Amino acid sequence: MSLNTQLIAWRRELHQYPELSGQEVATTARLRRWLTEAGIALLPYDLETGVVAEIGQGASQIALRADIDALPIEERSGVAFSSQTPGVMHACGHDIHTTVILGAALQLKAREASLPGRVRILFQPAEENFGGAKRLIRAGVLENVSAIFGMHNEPGLPVGAFATRGGPFYANVDRFVIRVTGKGAHAARPHEGTDAILLSSQLVTALHGVASRNVNTLDSVVLSVTRIDGGNTWNVLPEQVELEGTLRTHRGEVQQTVKARVGEIAAGFASAFNAQIDITWYAGPTALVNDERWATFATSVARETGYETQHAELHMGGEDFAVYLQHIPGAFVSIGSASPFGLHHPAFNPDEALIEPAARYFARLAEEALQHI
Ligand SMILES: [Zn+2]
Ligand SMILES: [Zn+2]
Missing domain, CATH: 3.30.70.360 (Alpha-Beta Plaits)
Known part of the structure; x- marks a missing residue:
């Protein structure tokens, strides 16, 4: 199976079985199974939901983070793989983020022997109610991690577009x-x-x-x-x-x-x-403040990977990723998902074509970041 076929299949399965913030039990079980089947080591953190995995060896360490929760919205996107759970929908695209980071993990696993350090993979629960990042940090997931990266899909940007900014980003x-x-x-x-x-x-x-x-x-x-x-x-x-x-x-x-x-x-x-x-x-969440150096770095890797990069506008929404950035430097980025309906809309329908390139981007970003910490 090609990487893209695998990722689309995973994304559709996650999309069909969305779970609300803090209740991501079946999602957690799925992620544990898929990672284990790929030979990726799970770390034994004490978490009710959410998964932490690790790839590579050595002292240098960076982290990639995806959020895994869904929203209390009745889906009206009309896609064949619509939510099977009445009143719950992946309307923020966290199923996409999870699949992108899963794909990055597979890529990194394939070149584990030559990785110049370790990449910690965080699948964070409860982003929508802003409690998940704190839970993971309290469990110790940032120990010895020098930098962290994450993404949100941006429905207003076309597939192939990338945007971020140094300094304040989300509100x-x-x-x-x-x-x-x-x-x-x-x-x-x-x-x-x-x-x-x-x-x-x-x-x-x-x-x-x-x-x-x-x-x-x-x-x-x-x-x-x-x-x-x-x-x-x-x-x-x-x-x-x-x-x-x-x-x-x-x-x-x-x-x-x-x-x-x-x-x-x-x-x-x-x-x-x-x-x-x-x-x-x-x-609520505090402002998300990207590290200037890592935001520039993430942008240059995006450009090398073929993205059309642009300077992101300030965002008036909140994002739980902000909490990690209060502890360690890093960058949060936007990747175009070209949905005709916006985030949290019942007809939200991001373009799956963003998944595989984004997975390859995050694998490369992780690998190159390890050489620059
Ligand atoms: Zn959201
Ligand atoms: Zn979101």
Whole structure:
């Protein structure tokens, strides 16, 4: 069987049996079986789901990482190998990432004797809910590893296109919940209460001014209020309104400035309206910051391998790979998957033609990186 035929078969099997974050039990069993059949050594880390393998010998060590989880989405792509699990779909292409890194592992295994070090292969669970990287790191998978590389498919780029950037790439993700407590009243006698709905409406407008008036326009920031919840009928002014939303930034100072301003504005509104406003922040993944040298290196290897390379735009989404990069240097890259529908869409359908070239790319990147650490 050719490498491409094998990889497509694996990808379709993974696609048919997607599993949610932290529940990747059958996926883990499949990966263990396929790696073992290829003669690739599995490392005995204490993980409920996810697999760590290793190829090569010697002191130098780098890592390749793929994510393996799927999303709670009902598939509508129409492909013959659609999800067999109702309500669960590989709608972010993690089945593609897993297959690419499996393919790289096969390539590296074939030239194991001449590898100038060791390549650790990480199949990470729970990327979508941002817990998997931390779990693997806690288990010790980064010990003695000098650099790490990973990918995401990019539906907006054609197959054969490659993009990355040094420095910040994916965003800091914060979620906030704001609870506005006024004083309930008859809708016809608002002066006897404190109108939490009017206050909340003005607060949303004021919060949007933070991004445009407190942050340098050359810095990236998005603040979105995504839920407003208050009241239950037409003739009563409710006592409480809850707002929820997200903040996306790339620089820590911008993140801190916006969070501080949101707090100050809320306090000002609370005092002006004689109401109470409580804000709770939930930290998501931190910004993904690529190492400048490894991003340049990954790009030059891509160019040598035949990719059309370009400088990636800043990405406002979050990516759990960021956590590895807080511990060791490395680079995360985008590889074109030419899907007419985007990531997390029920009709997402990446072009499988990206798999084999990407597998060959990562094998070569690993091998060359070992010579440059
Ligand atoms: Zn995703
Ligand atoms: Zn993803």
